[in-house]
Amino acid sequence: MKKVSLLAASVALALVGCGGSDGGSDTNTGTPSAGGIVITGFDGYFKNAVVFLDSNIGTKGQLDQSDTILGLTNTKGQITLPKGTDLSTGTIALQTLKPGDVVKLGLGDRIAAATNKVDFASDYSDTYTTDMDLPGQPMEHSVVFRSQQTGDNVVISPITDLVALQAPVALRTDVTPEQKVCDSLFGENEVTGKECTAKLYSDFTQTDPKLHKTAQILTDTKAKNTNYTAETALKATVVAAAAVETLSPDELKDPTVRTDVTIADNGTVEDTPPIFTESKPLLTAAKYNEVQNAFDSLNIKTTKEVAGSKGTLLTSINISDLFTMHNGKTVEIDKSKVSVGYALDNKNQSFYGRINDKNEFELYQTAGQSITSVGKVNVIFTTANGENNTTANFSFNVQAEAGAVKPTIDTEYLAEAKETLTNLPLIVGQPFNNLEEMTLSADALFNETVKTIELSSNANAIGLTIKLDEYQKDIIISGIPTSTAKAGEYYIQLRAIADNNLSSEVIKLELPAIVEGMISVNQNEVKLLQNQIDSLDLTVGDLIDHEALDLDITPLFNSNVTGDIEYYAGLEFDKKSRNNHEYYTTIPGVRVYTDEVNGLGTLTILGTPKEATKGGYFYVAAGINPDTENEIISKMVKITLPDVKPADEVIPPPQPDNNVSMENTFLYESAVESIDNEDGQYLGSGVSCEVRYFMSDGENTGTGEMFSSIRTVETFDECPTISKDTQPNIDERFESFGKYTVDSNHVINLQMEEEYRDENGDVVLDDNEKPLMEKGNIYLSAKMFDNKFITTLQETMTPPVGYGEPYSWLYSYAASTSPNSANAIMAEWNKLEDGTINQLENTIYFTDESGNIQPLRVDATMNSVDQNCSGDMCESGSTDADIFIKNMSCDLVKDIYSFDGYSISESPISWGYLDHETNSYIPNINFYPQGDSCGVDFTSDSEISLGIHTLHGEVNEKYEGKYQDIMFSFKKD
Numbered sequence: 001m002k003k004v005s006l007l008a009a010s011v012a013l014a015l016v017g018c019g020g021s022d023g024g025s026d027t028n029t030g031t032p033s034a035g036g037i038v039i040t041g042f043d044g045y046f047k048n049a050v051v052f053l054d055s056n057i058g059t060k061g062q063l064d065q066s067d068t069i070l071g072l073t074n075t076k077g078q079i080t081l082p083k084g085t086d087l088s089t090g091t092i093a094l095q096t097l098k099p100g101d102v103v104k105l106g107l108g109d110r111i112a113a114a115t116n117k118v119d120f121a122s123d124y125s126d127t128y129t130t131d132m133d134l135p136g137q138p139m140e141h142s143v144v145f146r147s148q149q150t151g152d153n154v155v156i157s158p159i160t161d162l163v164a165l166q167a168p169v170a171l172r173t174d175v176t177p178e179q180k181v182c183d184s185l186f187g188e189n190e191v192t193g194k195e196c197t198a199k200l201y202s203d204f205t206q207t208d209p210k211l212h213k214t215a216q217i218l219t220d221t222k223a224k225n226t227n228y229t230a231e232t233a234l235k236a237t238v239v240a241a242a243a244v245e246t247l248s249p250d251e252l253k254d255p256t257v258r259t260d261v262t263i264a265d266n267g268t269v270e271d272t273p274p275i276f277t278e279s280k281p282l283l284t285a286a287k288y289n290e291v292q293n294a295f296d297s298l299n300i301k302t303t304k305e306v307a308g309s310k311g312t313l314l315t316s317i318n319i320s321d322l323f324t325m326h327n328g329k330t331v332e333i334d335k336s337k338v339s340v341g342y343a344l345d346n347k348n349q350s351f352y353g354r355i356n357d358k359n360e361f362e363l364y365q366t367a368g369q370s371i372t373s374v375g376k377v378n379v380i381f382t383t384a385n386g387e388n389n390t391t392a393n394f395s396f397n398v399q400a401e402a403g404a405v406k407p408t409i410d411t412e413y414l415a416e417a418k419e420t421l422t423n424l425p426l427i428v429g430q431p432f433n434n435l436e437e438m439t440l441s442a443d444a445l446f447n448e449t450v451k452t453i454e455l456s457s458n459a460n461a462i463g464l465t466i467k468l469d470e471y472q473k474d475i476i477i478s479g480i481p482t483s484t485a486k487a488g489e490y491y492i493q494l495r496a497i498a499d500n501n502l503s504s505e506v507i508k509l510e511l512p513a514i515v516e517g518m519i520s521v522n523q524n525e526v527k528l529l530q531n532q533i534d535s536l537d538l539t540v541g542d543l544i545d546h547e548a549l550d551l552d553i554t555p556l557f558n559s560n561v562t563g564d565i566e567y568y569a570g571l572e573f574d575k576k577s578r579n580n581h582e583y584y585t586t587i588p589g590v591r592v593y594t595d596e597v598n599g600l601g602t603l604t605i606l607g608t609p610k611e612a613t614k615g616g617y618f619y620v621a622a623g624i625n626p627d628t629e630n631e632i633i634s635k636m637v638k639i640t641l642p643d644v645k646p647a648d649e650v651i652p653p654p655q656p657d658n659n660v661s662m663e664n665t666f667l668y669e670s671a672v673e674s675i676d677n678e679d680g681q682y683l684g685s686g687v688s689c690e691v692r693y694f695m696s697d698g699e700n701t702g703t704g705e706m707f708s709s710i711r712t713v714e715t716f717d718e719c720p721t722i723s724k725d726t727q728p729n730i731d732e733r734f735e736s737f738g739k740y741t742v743d744s745n746h747v748i749n750l751q752m753e754e755e756y757r758d759e760n761g762d763v764v765l766d767d768n769e770k771p772l773m774e775k776g777n778i779y780l781s782a783k784m785f786d787n788k789f790i791t792t793l794q795e796t797m798t799p800p801v802g803y804g805e806p807y808s809w810l811y812s813y814a815a816s817t818s819p820n821s822a823n824a825i826m827a828e829w830n831k832l833e834d835g836t837i838n839q840l841e842n843t844i845y846f847t848d849e850s851g852n853i854q855p856l857r858v859d860a861t862m863n864s865v866d867q868n869c870s871g872d873m874c875e876s877g878s879t880d881a882d883i884f885i886k887n888m889s890c891d892l893v894k895d896i897y898s899f900d901g902y903s904i905s906e907s908p909i910s911w912g913y914l915d916h917e918t919n920s921y922i923p924n925i926n927f928y929p930q931g932d933s934c935g936v937d938f939t940s941d942s943e944i945s946l947g948i949h950t951l952h953g954e955v956n957e958k959y960e961g962k963y964q965d966i967m968f969s970f971k972k973d
Contacts, residue, residue, distance in 0.1 A: 824840070
């Protein structure tokens, strides 16, 4: 398993029934809390306009499937959202609706889902938008306006839409989008700054007749021109503003005085001020209310009785003076264009209407027809005014006759369905389809045969699609839940409609809780695995053998989701920074693997421990759907390793011949070390610059205190800057390593004591519950060669009585009073660049058979492999590195050194691979004799990633104290 896979002003005329379906007004996405977000849309106030969040994903400025519908505006053009509603994933927008748009655009289900009411798509099928400048009249255009405004009071208008159009191009100029719009509306720099912004986002319907009229013109302009862009809209605004200046105060206030600006397909804007239309007829408010009240008072019921040959007159309503011009002149109604029909069934011919000579509307039951259906019936009148017509929409309701039967609910099956839903496994990120789990019948919920079943659900907002099948028989629930929810927070609503249009009671089926997908850890199985690993015997230089152990991590993890589980072993994975430390343990030379080829949880621990190590560990984890947004990852389970015992050989202390003093001077040295972040997470290993200072207590005292620079991430880049005046005992960059003694031969003995830990890494306590202590002695001595302190270190540790024998090891290194030698092999000084080969040079030292110090020249390179190379001389893999050791045969090199590579990077370079046949780690390192020298070739399929990458040749045990480690660091940033 790859490690990276684991780990969005009131209308003065109060009209009854105008603006389409009453069911669509005042809708919200929930019950608004006090101080919610109020959104107001207008050129005049828009009633029953769709407010939505124009997603950054879909087509901007268009209501599409990626957008979130928030509800419909009320008669004040407003919708109130709960405070705290997240609107950050898009732009607030509004779309006006013509009659029929809800059905044509398939918006009914989405509007119903946005409300907090019991409603269905059909409740909105007859919904349309009314501009309350022309109350009672459906809008003639379907148009979208947007607003960039934020806060608790947001306005949307043709003016804010201009600003939203400019926003994407504003970064290419030093003029803000708001200022560009103000310059077009009021003249360049006439209105600026906060005054400009205030005007653009004001409710100008009540305060600024000129801006109000300009907005009306822009509404018609956008509706009639497909080439309404950021550039053409500003040009059209200049023309519209100029045209408005030609109007009288009465014309400014007359909402029927309209015009639009012509924009050609090539983007040319007609700059001649357009001619305003003659005033359109207005719907008389008082008369509208009178007529609608008359319709509301009708008591029409379904009946099986068929009307006679002339039909049955049901009512007559006086409609004189329904329409007038702005000057009060009455406008005639076109008697040939009277429309009467059911809102949801235009084919039902139960009614017809006509206007008699007294200007009365006569409503008839159609000859030869019965009245079979309940429901809303629309009546529409149109003026006889040439092209400048106005319509008025009225409605009445047909009630059910006595004894009419509505669909009833099968309570027994309803209980069964609720129980079935309770057990649905709805998990965030987990694909779900109930047809794979069970069948949930909608038809069986109702006792009688019904004409249709309606379904609505609020769960579509969280990634689920809930609908009826094509036969309206079964409920289909599918999709991938995107967020958790409490039981009952999301639900399904159903109702049945009979042939007579009577509907059943609404059934509410609550969905179960939606939970996070998770992979839990079985702690009992963890203990069993740990017990097996605790039985391993780890010794420096001995190959790990665990063939008798059944190391299976599969039982450690339990999942509540389906999918193939992949397993991980290595050091802790930081998902946020995507650190990749798969296969690593904290014991040098020891690696861990899972069976990636077969996707099994078989765990392999292999390698040869290189250092006596206490408290070693690694982690295991499991994951599903790696490398996807829906990935599910378990907790990292820490597995401890037994302490690595030292080899049996006891190393003699260093000899004092020709030793030099190391006291009272800053000594710079290099060492391959590991580094953790502030949270204790392993970041990687590399060459670190260490600065030592042996501070004498005074001349000839034979005592002192050792200080060492504190290892940080920066010390893996280059050596810290130390001045000659630095006092390590008070400098916060240094820490004390304890007191030491020094003899006449300049051999320093640093005594130390630390808490003794058992093989599990736990502190061992004595009978008084106090920690047992392990004592240690470090002997250091140095000889001068080539202006360097060639230093030999012997460390001996003595466990508490009864806890083992003392153990020791030797180490040789070169230290210098200058940082230059250390920096030469440090990362910051060796930058990797694409297409170049970095060659580094260094000299290390060894002691020959006669005890003499000898130099050893070593060079190193690292570079990306040319993938376009062809021929026998080409390198394989993606990254190539080499160490060249002068005047030493490859046989001797292999005898003295073990090579490996390390990284401090989110994507470490791997210089080896797991051989699945032998279940062992194989370094991809080869040796090439070059005369009397040797080339060590490192090959990796990993690309050179950002970070620090180190090549390391570690001295094998039998040569410790004689030879020095080979180390080079490179950096890519």
